Amino acid sequence: MKRITSILFAVLLITSCNTAQNKTTEQKSNTTKVMDNLKTTAKKAQQAFFGDYDAEGVKRYFKTDYIQHNPHVPTGIEPVLGFLPVLEKAQTTYTTHRILQDGDFIIFHNSYDNAEAFGAKEVVTFDVWRMEDGQVAEHWDNITPKATQTASGRSQVDGPTQITDLDKTASNKTIVSNFVNDVLFGKAPEKITDYISTEQYDQHNPLVKDGLAGLTEAIAYLTSQNDMFIYKKTHKVLGEGNFVLTMSEGEWHGKPHAFYDLFRLENDKIVEHWDVIEEIPSEMAHNNGKF
Incomplete structure (x- = not known):
């Protein structure tokens, strides 16, 4: 009798697990x-x-x-x-x-x-x-x-398009958020290699060369010209899998600008970057704001 009961319990347990798994899959x-x-x-x-x-x-x-x-x-x-x-x-x-x-x-x-x-x-x-x-x-x-020439030789839109790592969407958004806060906001710029791969960083900003060296060179030049991008607030961090977009506002050329930055990640590191930067006008055709 005990043997039969044990068998019935095992069957019920397997059935329950399969049902739960099927519901999760569904x-x-x-x-x-x-x-x-x-x-x-x-x-x-x-x-x-x-x-x-x-x-x-x-x-x-x-x-x-x-x-x-x-x-x-x-x-x-x-x-x-x-x-x-x-x-x-x-x-x-x-x-x-x-x-x-x-x-x-x-x-x-x-x-x-x-x-x-x-x-x-x-x-x-x-x-x-x-x-x-x-x-x-x-x-x-x-x-x-659209730029006719770029420092990296890449266009503003080419590169990988396949969405992968859907299970890492949340963690990738956190990595990018921390990168923006630490590096782009200047709170802890020395942490840049915590976020950007030292082996690969493909750049699509027309003014910046590939790699960390290219980024460092661009930052040094803009800083020497007193014209460095200034990030002040990030309004949205949106992502799917290995791609994360940030929508931020700040200043460039001494004027208000909107910064849209798209990052691609691999193995918890940023390996590619696209962006679109646009000046924010003082007057708008509505009262909704840029963000």
Whole structure:
């Protein structure tokens, strides 16, 4: 009798474990589906706006009370709709190089052609959208003209695109947050090698060469010119797996600037960096602020 009871208990224990495992697997699968669906919706919204110049598509994918943080565009959906004829006339096109998701936030690393409406024929941007009820509810961006030459020989958008290490998203965001606080804010710059790999640091900022040596050289030069980037506040740290984006404000050239920095990590070290830096104007087309 004891033997039968033991066998029954073992069967029940295995069944319970399998059920729990199946539920966990199902939950992970459902989470992945939701994330994929949100990215797909964001892609459709982007295509409706920048690809098809489609007013009905914009109305479908953008909320009526859409909140705008681009300094030059009024808030709400109407300015978005009013912008469509301008984009269509210029035949503005986009290329998405990376798309990341952090909860309800979708991050696009884009380049645009025929983009005079954004300040130059070719521009590079980070666009961050907050999604709500399957629509775009809020938008932040940073825009810069595309550079024809760079110190590293890399472009502002090339490099790896594959998202890996999803289980390390939180820890990678912590590493980058600590790097920003210690190094970019100047609280403990001597810790730089705690965060950036001494073996590989691929640089996409047009003015900075590869490697720690390139970064050190750029910092020394800017400091000698009394023109070093000054980071004052980080508003958002968003990431997915091996990619982490920080959205910060500070000063450069003695003027307020927004700094969007994208980092790629491997084995708990920063190994690659892209950025877009944009001056923050004193007057904006809305009261929402840049951040």
